[in-house]
Amino acid sequence: MTPSATSQPDTRTRILDAAARLFHEQGFNATGVSTILREAGVNPGSLYNLFPSKDALLASVLERYKELLYPVVMAPVEARTNDPIERVFALLQQYRDWFLPLDFRLGCPIGNLALEVADSHPEIRPLIQQNFDGWCGFVTKWLKEAGDRLPRDLDRDQVAQTVLTVMEGGLMQARSSRSASAYDASVGQLRAYFDLLLERASAGRSST
Amino acid sequence: MTPSATSQPDTRTRILDAAARLFHEQGFNATGVSTILREAGVNPGSLYNLFPSKDALLASVLERYKELLYPVVMAPVEARTNDPIERVFALLQQYRDWFLPLDFRLGCPIGNLALEVADSHPEIRPLIQQNFDGWCGFVTKWLKEAGDRLPRDLDRDQVAQTVLTVMEGGLMQARSSRSASAYDASVGQLRAYFDLLLERASAGRSST
Amino acid sequence: MTPSATSQPDTRTRILDAAARLFHEQGFNATGVSTILREAGVNPGSLYNLFPSKDALLASVLERYKELLYPVVMAPVEARTNDPIERVFALLQQYRDWFLPLDFRLGCPIGNLALEVADSHPEIRPLIQQNFDGWCGFVTKWLKEAGDRLPRDLDRDQVAQTVLTVMEGGLMQARSSRSASAYDASVGQLRAYFDLLLERASAGRSST
């Protein structure tokens, strides 16, 4: 039976939601299983029926982030503007909008885990990479949609990775300073770079 | 008696060295005090005579990183080239050289701690920020030394923060993929941006 | 399944029994949690599932003393004699009988804790007071049952507190001397006081 309209989410979902939130807020190592249990309203036995270990739970959380990438992160951006290049900056703006009210606490949930568990959990690393790849995939798609507005020889994949670099590196500094300035500075330089690229491409087109 | 040439470093230094290394390799939360003690060859009482808590030890480690910033990170870069703009890219290259042999394990010790403890340890956050500020300070200085090779209206501070963003964001992806590609891509785009800036400044100078 | 006749008491009871005994024998601060665990045959996690802290365990031990006051301390006294005044001295005799075979080691478990933790553990102090109040309550009840055998204007509550004073003060000296003499002396003077009170009340009755 699927849950009725009035019931709470099923056990597995409650655990994943609680774990995702707590890993984001406190980090993986700093989050005790007992806290997840309490927040999800679940017994240890139930959790260990569904997930063989805390590490496996982390893997499921990262699978879930992959599923949520489009509906939560990318769809709102695509809804905001149809201009593919503006979508890049709308995406970066969206992170700003999310974290500014929190004084840039928390940071990117994937990025945090990347630095915390990449080395110690070999089976988790690919899942982080898949999240990054998915993220960059959308940016790459947009950049390709920009067509000849950008220089022909510009490597769209590399630029997409750079956009992710700007988001992650910028958020890291924003968290450390509890201020938007370094994030805004980095996004601003990226915008300046894009402006120069657009200009060069424009010059290239007219000269052909 | 001061330590003879053959004796090992003093207790405080042994602890700081072991803690810095382990925090870098495993993260702060994943490193037990007992591991630090074993690696430093020290008893618990000795550690707690010198550092009131594990958190205070972390603070001292970050103070030490501030002290080591110039001799370990910046001096080798300044020794490699006198061209201020090349120094920026020599700095980014140096991180590549350090971490490529490790398949990009470990990552930036400051950046890792930034994401792991920025929220949970309010007293640590400023120390991380001071490390970032120190790092950016050198880059800013170089960019100013570049004088009119760069556009007059270019904000050197913001560009320096962007260089740090590229390093941290690029390393994060390099750790996740165990490959240099995203790091190289990000540095490559930064280089392309600089090339466009240098070109524009050059054009600006000749037109005056 | 409820414990069978042959099984040992449940974990909570085993912990409370061991803790009560060790706190009595060694004092609260001198008793390590690990000793309680060993004596109760229990793991640390089990203890901390049932009691949030060593202090909370102490509180539970004192709650248990309140529950045991009647069946262990007062019921045997009431069974020994029906004369309410003799019950007072039977109570004092019972402590003598308990501790004489131990050469007056250990002392009153409540009194010991009163002096050891009253100041340092504000949440424990009321529990000690409740034990004292319960104890005095029985003595007060008996004194009231003595009716006009005691002077009408005699404050039964104050006399009951004095009986407790004699027990605690007497036991303290008995422990220090490893002998009954000061205890017996104090009880003897209390008996002499009662004899004078009984005599006075008797005179008062006949004169009316």
Add this chain to the structure above:
Amino acid sequence: MTPSATSQPDTRTRILDAAARLFHEQGFNATGVSTILREAGVNPGSLYNLFPSKDALLASVLERYKELLYPVVMAPVEARTNDPIERVFALLQQYRDWFLPLDFRLGCPIGNLALEVADSHPEIRPLIQQNFDGWCGFVTKWLKEAGDRLPRDLDRDQVAQTVLTVMEGGLMQARSSRSASAYDASVGQLRAYFDLLLERASAGRSST
């Protein structure tokens, strides 16, 4: 060289003062040697030169209490009144005056130690007993000075022990309740007892 008028007390005295105060305030087990060192402004080596162990320090503290018994406790009482029986109650009043402003925190330093270390420290027990004996000795002396105001067959030693019982048992309850009531009640009943004794002795004298 003896300490000059302006210097602070010597090391040994500073340690004994700090230890006595802290043992009184916190108990023996709850007081760390390091706290004594800090409060006395002394290094561990110095303390262990003067006292072989924490236990030996406790012994010296109790020796000191014996020395201070007359000047600190008894002399003020003897100065207050010349009536030997009033001295008994002046002594009990003095404890009330000391501890009322503290809401009956702390309690009798000797009594506290009696209950905390009597069993665990066999070498300390006699010192506690000597303090009690000294205390009772003064009371016995006064009671003897009362001569035939008290019944001839009254055992002065036993009454003196009862006075100590009242003080210690009363203070214990006062600490637990943070109020004077049980102490006052016990002293009040002792006073009533004395009144009856004085009356009886008076009757005895006139009938002879």
Add this chain to the structure above:
DNA sequence: TATGAATGAGGGTTCATTCAT
């Protein structure tokens, strides 16, 4: 003799996980 870093056993507590019910 004074110093204070070093010692290492033990302190109270939390952890991820298991398993009998």
Add this chain to the structure above:
DNA sequence: CATGAATGAACCCTCATTCAT
């Protein structure tokens, strides 16, 4: 499948004491 007490290794830290300087 749910329950929640039980497990025991590991956690961070403090203790009384020693000893090289």
